[in-house]
Amino acid sequence: MLFIPTELLKPNMVLAKDVNLTITDSFSLPLLTKGQTLNNLFIRKIKYHDIIGVYVENEVANDIIPEEVINEKLKAKILVDIKKNFNHFKDKRGELNIHIVENIAKMAKKLVIDILSKEDIIINLIDLKSYDDYTYRHCLCVTILSITMGITLNLNEHMLTELAMCALLHDLGKMMIPTEITNKPDLLTPEEYDVMKLHPVIAANQLKKLHIVSDAVIRGIECHHEKFDGTGYPYGLKGNEIPLYSKILAVADVYDALTSTRSYRRACFPNEAIEYVMGCVDTHFDYEILKAFLKNIAAYPIGTFVNLSDGNLAIVVKNLQINPLRPVIRIIYPDGTTSKNIDLSQNIKYTNVTIIGMGYENPNFPYNSNNGTSPTDYEEKLRKTS
Numbered sequence: 001m002l003f004i005p006t007e008l009l010k011p012n013m014v015l016a017k018d019v020n021l022t023i024t025d026s027f028s029l030p031l032l033t034k035g036q037t038l039n040n041l042f043i044r045k046i047k048y049h050d051i052i053g054v055y056v057e058n059e060v061a062n063d064i065i066p067e068e069v070i071n072e073k074l075k076a077k078i079l080v081d082i083k084k085n086f087n088h089f090k091d092k093r094g095e096l097n098i099h100i101v102e103n104i105a106k107m108a109k110k111l112v113i114d115i116l117s118k119e120d121i122i123i124n125l126i127d128l129k130s131y132d133d134y135t136y137r138h139c140l141c142v143t144i145l146s147i148t149m150g151i152t153l154n155l156n157e158h159m160l161t162e163l164a165m166c167a168l169l170h171d172l173g174k175m176m177i178p179t180e181i182t183n184k185p186d187l188l189t190p191e192e193y194d195v196m197k198l199h200p201v202i203a204a205n206q207l208k209k210l211h212i213v214s215d216a217v218i219r220g221i222e223c224h225h226e227k228f229d230g231t232g233y234p235y236g237l238k239g240n241e242i243p244l245y246s247k248i249l250a251v252a253d254v255y256d257a258l259t260s261t262r263s264y265r266r267a268c269f270p271n272e273a274i275e276y277v278m279g280c281v282d283t284h285f286d287y288e289i290l291k292a293f294l295k296n297i298a299a300y301p302i303g304t305f306v307n308l309s310d311g312n313l314a315i316v317v318k319n320l321q322i323n324p325l326r327p328v329i330r331i332i333y334p335d336g337t338t339s340k341n342i343d344l345s346q347n348i349k350y351t352n353v354t355i356i357g358m359g360y361e362n363p364n365f366p367y368n369s370n371n372g373t374s375p376t377d378y379e380e381k382l383r384k385t386s
């Protein structure tokens with residue numbers, strides 16, 4: 001299957017995966033299902049819901065299947081659970097509901113066990129973006145990213161579960177800030193921003209009152225907006241004064257926000273977001289944590305198109321933990337035919353060839369509107385040449 005950004009979708013493309021969307025208190029409903037042929041109405045729906053792209057079928061990539069960090073069923077269930085719990089986070093007295101926090105602790109454990117059972121975790125995060133509802137999706141993505149970083153940093157299961165708790169609850173304090181501020185579409189005024197900046201401390205104070213959450217989790221949440229150079233909030237902590245869980249959470253939080261569509265900008269591709277976070281080493285982030293992050297994240301997710309430094313266009317076939325910047329690729333030639341799979345981390349002939357960015361503007365991109373090729377024309381062309 002191929003990943004096609006929403007703005008490049010065309011009628012007649014066939015979905016290779018469900019596009020999951022509506023998360024209610026009890027189920028997650030697909031907006032569109034695998035096997036459906038796109039038409040203009042479906043494409044408008046996908047655009048309307050700010051989904052950054054979808055996987056479509058294509059015979060040059062039938063064997064290319066993105067690996068899941070957590071399976072679709074568990075992902076959908078956790079999203080529903082997150083929403084259900086967040087919607088009832090206050091008890092009748094308006095205090096943080098202890099049962100919700102207990103449920104979230106169970107969820108944290110489940111996610112850690114599931115992710116620990118996988119070998120060679122490489123996150124194709126682009127795949128997690130086909131969910132609407134930023135808050136819940138962000139919460140889940142940050143948790144998955146944090147757990148995988150924690151595994152690379154050799155944290156034990158107990159610490160990983162604490163880290164997952166921090167991630168699931170990191171923005172809990174925002175729910176206790178007036179919605180006129182948290183939902184404001186425009187830029188916040190300095191006064192409103194000051195109120196917003198209270199969210200880590202609000203969450204920490206609420207959790208302290210329950211006496212069931214460890215100090216390490218509370219502290220991890222309280223300091224998730226601290227920056228390595230001391231310019232963060234609420235305390236302006238520096239370097240190793242910042243708790244480990246907060247340092248991990250900070251990378252996951254910023255990376256996921258960058259790769260999500262927001263009302264004011266399009267989502268960054270993973271490679272662009274990686275470049276951004278790498279540019280913040282020693283100012284915002286700890287280099288040791290970033291190294292752990294880069295080991296698990298696919299800069300060029302499976303099924304995406306990339307430009308090679310030799311001018312060729314290629315599809316990413318597989319990501320390898322040993323070198324996430326040099327995946328296995330398949331070149332697409334101008335006539336629509338493809339090369340065999342090329343492992344950029346091993347193939348000596350390609351030592352000097354690097355990936356220089358996403359390939360969706362490459363003239364050889366099969367669905368490029370400038371070359372006048374429709375998906376059906378393209379399939380036809382392939383059939384003739386193969």
Ligand SMILES: [Fe+2]
Nearest residue numbers: 170171224225
């Ligand atoms: Fe936050």
